[in-house]
Amino acid sequence: MTLISNTTTRFWLKAATALVLAGIAYLLIDEMVDFPTYYLAGRSLLRGETDLYAPQFSGGILMDYRYPPFFVLVFSPIALLPYKVASYLWLLLSFIEIYLCWAVVRRALRLTSDAHAQPHKLATVALLVTLLTVAQYFVKAINFGNVHLLVVLLMFASLYFALQHRNLPAALLMSVAITFKLTPVILLPYFALKRRWKFLIYTSALLVLFNLFFPAAFFGFKGNLELLRTWHRHVVVDSEFHELNGPINLSLKGQLRRYFTEVRYEERLRDQNYKSINFAKLSTKQIDTWWAALSLIALALSLGIIWWTSSARRQGKEDETRPETTTNERNGETITRTLLELGLMICLMLFVGPSTSKLYFVALLWPVACLAYFAFQRSRIKTKLIRYSLLLIATINIIAPLLPGSSIQRMLLVIGVDFYITLILIIFHSYTLITLQRKSALIEAELPATQR
Template structure:
């Protein structure tokens, strides 16, 4: 009689990954929300299949929506617009969860010892899960771009061409990955930054192959004019942004929420300074924080810490950050798992990271729309999650500053001699 052996841990992990992909696809298709995906879907069907506009108000689903990305993304999204909306939402969510599998495998093989895998990944999951679920429900493209950027950083030394293409693709869809290029130069990878910049330009104009030069430049001009008009009309009237600028405006100025889809947010301002003065103060602080983050990245010994600092400061200095954009903390959250399992880590850093994870998990569980609105205007995600993670990771990284960047952490470990 043959003995029964339990399945290998690797097979269990792959089975769990496939189950997660199927679950995310099914839930997002069945409980259809996908507020952001609807915008991409409506704009693609309007432009490619009904000869309508790509930019401007679109009332396909009964309320005005604006597609706000360059033409490249909508051209890439076009196959999803051929499907029914539920199928597109399920496939879109499944794609993002699918990419997490190989990404986490590459990260763990590169940075995490097998004995510390479970506690490290557990903390990362607690920090990310609320934002991850919210992002999947909305159908935004942010998580997909973050995953591609993380792939690019992990492949930068072994496959620089693939890495530059991934960085160029993401920067051609959203501008924020382009801010990584100077940090690559600080880490000694200036060639990768140059190649990625070139790829960004080439991929931005790549739709000329099926749109033509005239249509492409016309669409790019429409996109620029729309973004300029929207920003001028909205000004400070936006959702309660979870960034430094948003928190400063809510605490230091009198906010008018009457023009928002949900005008029921409370005012929490301590003073009523002129908005222009607060914005100028924020701009000064943002410049100083960028310079400070560049100095930190330059002095970090390993790339895992350096790029974690970049992602954290990116969210801090961005003008407007919706809570779903906190999936950008994917790399810092994974690094936080490494930090908390390091025996040399200061106790203070561990408690700060555990506290940030508790805030991230517990606040969305509190019932009541009024409480959730209050948490947003108070900036709980910014003050209780982003700032503590940044403080903890900077404190941990400062224990091993280097006078010059040492590029080693994204390289594969050398094989031992037999």
């Protein structure tokens, strides 16, 4: 009877939640920022227009189309619907994507089968800390209606399949994510470090397929190549207009520019009320050189930490010489390390990417969940410092969006609060991986010589 009662209760809770979200979606039909660009681009393509990067193709110079040709081909069918219907379906899809993002992360965490997990109460705390930390980013993503939410889901699902060494589905999802938004390409050096050559070969082949051959069936091979060249010039090379008029860039590049160059917010076409906080007036070219150099250093350091803490020789020696560990436990520890390594790489992606707007931080769900799971559930390692830091980050992300006044919210963006949160997460992911390695080394040192 109790089982039936619990099942019924869960069903009605889910039904009520679905109805509430359906109602919220209806209220937000006309509030999305980026979805109209996709819709107008799709309508233009259906009318036979192929100059994808002309302002009139989508929403004008401020809301221009900035994706490779493959994207508009995939999403143009939704433009066959009336705008309000298409917008409503897009919002419902966004809610489903949020649920699936969380479901994928939960499944990834369950792969650890952690034998040293703490009681259920601390698991609940880890869940709450994670949700409170990332909630504001998902709200922002819903408000914008940006495809980045789908990209994050594809990326998470790809990493989940990669954890299970299912290379083809992992590569398929990752290649689509990279085609839609270029930044997940920063994760690929990690797989090269791990010698996941089959995954990388599949991903490369599918990227060629999605970007060269599929669009060529519609635009022609030469036409598609010209569109790709125009996309590269418009989005990658000539990015200054969007850098100034787009969302505040919260990556390392944006931080360096706001601190060391004079950003002319008064020249923005919209929302000119941001305050300059620079304490130097260097050239953007000089700062961008700094950004490129520091990004390479950050990437090298992160990969170096991952390599040192997950060396195949050390891992194998540790596992074979610990008589108290079972095969499942050793596998769980390996997956825990891998989850944290991937969390570090996701944080690095946000940190060094050329453009990271606030809604991009929905990707922090993976690293925050993995770090919280480790910090609040591991019983063999001292994690008090990590716990307090996660609680502090969650508190900041609860309070910051509630501070009154648009001027305060603009100042928080210009200062780059989310940038520093990502930096803290990078530090603690690195610290955790190093701590795990030191713990393993201590256990090995304490073993009798005959067991080494």
